[in-house]
Amino acid sequence: MKSYRKELWFEVRKRRAVINITPQVEECLAESRIQEGIILVNTMHITASVFINDDESGLHYDYEQWLEKIAPHEPVSQYRHNVGEDNADAHMKRQVMGREALVAVTEGKLDFGTWEQIFYGEFDGRRRKRVLVKIIGE
Amino acid sequence: MKSYRKELWFEVRKRRAVINITPQVEECLAESRIQEGIILVNTMHITASVFINDDESGLHYDYEQWLEKIAPHEPVSQYRHNVGEDNADAHMKRQVMGREALVAVTEGKLDFGTWEQIFYGEFDGRRRKRVLVKIIGE
Amino acid sequence: MKSYRKELWFEVRKRRAVINITPQVEECLAESRIQEGIILVNTMHITASVFINDDESGLHYDYEQWLEKIAPHEPVSQYRHNVGEDNADAHMKRQVMGREALVAVTEGKLDFGTWEQIFYGEFDGRRRKRVLVKIIGE
Numbered sequence: 364m365k366s367y368r369k370e371l372w373f374e375v376r377k378r379r380a381v382i383n384i385t386p387q388v389e390e391c392l393a394e395s396r397i398q399e400g401i402i403l404v405n406t407m408h409i410t411a412s413v414f415i416n417d418d419e420s421g422l423h424y425d426y427e428q429w430l431e432k433i434a435p436h437e438p439v440s441q442y443r444h445n446v447g448e449d450n451a452d453a454h455m456k457r458q459v460m461g462r463e464a465l466v467a468v469t470e471g472k473l474d475f476g477t478w479e480q481i482f483y484g485e486f487d488g489r490r491r492k493r494v495l496v497k498i499i500g501e
Numbered sequence: 502m503k504s505y506r507k508e509l510w511f512e513v514r515k516r517r518a519v520i521n522i523t524p525q526v527e528e529c530l531a532e533s534r535i536q537e538g539i540i541l542v543n544t545m546h547i548t549a550s551v552f553i554n555d556d557e558s559g560l561h562y563d564y565e566q567w568l569e570k571i572a573p574h575e576p577v578s579q580y581r582h583n584v585g586e587d588n589a590d591a592h593m594k595r596q597v598m599g600r601e602a603l604v605a606v607t608e609g610k611l612d613f614g615t616w617e618q619i620f621y622g623e624f625d626g627r628r629r630k631r632v633l634v635k636i637i638g639e
Numbered sequence: 640m641k642s643y644r645k646e647l648w649f650e651v652r653k654r655r656a657v658i659n660i661t662p663q664v665e666e667c668l669a670e671s672r673i674q675e676g677i678i679l680v681n682t683m684h685i686t687a688s689v690f691i692n693d694d695e696s697g698l699h700y701d702y703e704q705w706l707e708k709i710a711p712h713e714p715v716s717q718y719r720h721n722v723g724e725d726n727a728d729a730h731m732k733r734q735v736m737g738r739e740a741l742v743a744v745t746e747g748k749l750d751f752g753t754w755e756q757i758f759y760g761e762f763d764g765r766r767r768k769r770v771l772v773k774i775i776g777e
Contacts, residue, residue: 364502364640364675364676364776364777366675366676366776366777368743368745368750399502399504399637400502400504400637401539401541401635401637401677403677403741403743405741405742405743406752407751407752407753407755408752408754409691409692409693409752409754409755414596414600415547415600416547416592416595416596417547417582417592419582421580421581421582421583421584421589422580422581422582422589422592424581424582425580425581425582425589425592425593426592426593426596429572429593433571433709434705442697442698442701443697443698443700443701444693444695444697444698444700444701445697446697451697451698451701454692454693454698454701454702455701455702455705457692458690458692458702458735458736458737459596459597459735460596461596461599461600461737462690462691462737462740463741464600465541465543465601465603465741466543467506467541467543467633467635469506469635474506474633474635475545476544476545476546476547476631476633477545478546478547479545479547493752495743495750495752497677497743497745497750499637499675499676499677499775499776500502500504500637501502501504502640537640537642537775538640538642538775539677539679539773539775552734552738553685553738554685554730554733554734555685555720555730557720559718559719559720559721559722559727560718560719560720560727560730562719563718563719563720563727563730563731564730564731564734567710567731571709597734597735598734599734599737599738602738603679603681603739603741604681605644605679605681605771605773607644607773612644612771612773613683614682614683614684614685614769614771615683616684616685617683617685637775638640638642638775639640639642
């Protein structure tokens with residue numbers, strides 16, 4: 364069994380953003396030379412997400428509006444976590460969207476359906492944050 | 502390390518449905534002859550879900566009602582994604598229910614609790630769609 | 640490839656609770672002597688969750704309030720699943736929070752960001768329940 368590990372770093376200037384990280388993950392996979400196995404991509408932070416969906420800007424806007432309705436940022440005083448912080452809503456948004464993506468590796472490629480892409484979802488940005496890529500296989 | 506891959510195909514005639522796919526996944530596992538490892542089952546589409554829960558029709562009806570309340574289909578004009586499409590809500594429902602199930606394989610079996618079953622959740626049906634089964638282990 | 644399996648048992652006296660199980664998972668990893676691979680931690684029940692987030696009691700209180708708003712327990716008669724049962728809401732809360740955590744193993748340690756911790760989320764307690772730890776790697 365072979366294994367591969369790499370950290371990807373992101374800094375989002377706004378509080379929230381959705382970034383397509385599929386090209387970086389594909390580079391990791393090529394570098395690993397693993398042909399058959401699985402690839403785990405997870406945020407190392409608890410107010411961010413890694414998820415798989417469509418690379419369509421209208422949908423990303425809809426996600427933003429929808430998550431804000433389900434877990435509103437304001438008023439920040441509604442959350443007990445917000446003592447000296449204001450990011451409780453980000454911890455909730457991340458649970459809805461998920462922490463990690465797990466993708467099959469087949470013949471050295473991400474084994475994806477037609478529209479599947481991997482995204483980093485930031486819900487409490489304006490500082491450097493990491494995504495972990497771990498691949499195991501042969 | 503051994504690996505196994507198979508696609509399962511589904512066509513749901515309605516927009517939404519929940520289908521128990523545990524028997525098909527068990528067939529894949531038997532065919533793979535893998536005794537110890539993990540099995541990844543994921544939808545290859547972005548408006549569908551693979552999830553683990555209870556095979557109880559009342560609960561499936563409750564999920565349908567609940568997801569419709571959290572991410573309503575109508576009015577379709579409320580979503581920017583719905584330009585020539587009407588399935589933005591399906592992209593949200595799938596995030597709540599999840600894209601994939603990951604199950605331990607122990608002594609050649611799905612290592613499940615008493616009531617755990619694997620489901621394909623369709624939120625935008627009426628066309629052929631795929632589920633990927635990938636098993637790695639020994 | 641090596642594999643390791645262990646069940647962790649919990650009994651929560653209340654209906655709902657959040658328990659940090661990171662120390663037990665770390666013990667499993669040490670016992671397995673696996674250095675590189677992945678670790679799957681999943682609840683074996685369908686009204687509970689294993690998830691990764693922050694070990695902060697204010698946030699856990701906020702999660703409880705938030706999940707109760709998204710998927711209310713009362714009135715129990717609003718759910719078809721509640722025929723002789725009253726836990727339909729627990730099946731929904733668990734979908735939001737997730738069934739499993741998947742963590743990279745690097746140099747014999749959980750490959751975690753600064754604040755990541757693993758939790759067992761109970762939504763229908765007052766009986767003994769299990770969490771499965773499965774590790775594969777080398």
